Amino acid sequence: AVPIAAKHAKLNVKDIEYHEINEAFSVVALVNMHLMNLDHSRVNVNGGAVALGHPIGMSGARIVGTLIHVLEQNDATIGAASICNGGGGAGALILERL
Template sequence: FAMVTMLAVQECGLDPARVNIHGGACAQGHPIGSTGSRLIVTLAHAMAAQGARRGIAALCIGGGEATAIALTRD
């Protein structure tokens, strides 16, 4: 999991300080059946702590599939 993020940061020239700053499944666990809800709650708390208006959470489903959600707050 971690290598995909590291490669994307390098290949796309992204700022590592702004990508996956709270870790992913390797850092926070990957419980079966609750990964999506854990990601959304983590994202919502991170957005509130940083005063961010927009955030994106993404996860792999397996078999080459994935899903993502974009959150906005006032």
């Protein structure tokens, strides 16, 4: 979902400075880091859902809120939040900090 969202934002995945990838399972972030060749130090930098929690019904809100804080903490501009769903799909959004 991240490459598609990046394309819609007229960006390349490499333009994204930080990623929040929801971990419904620990392997989700690891597979996405491998598939998109992401710098591990820029993914779930404050810990993912395994460390911070997986709040039922608001996991998407948690990762977006965390991403906003990560962008502010690191004086960064572009971030991506992504989450998988139980049906095999996924969603992503690109944030630009102004």
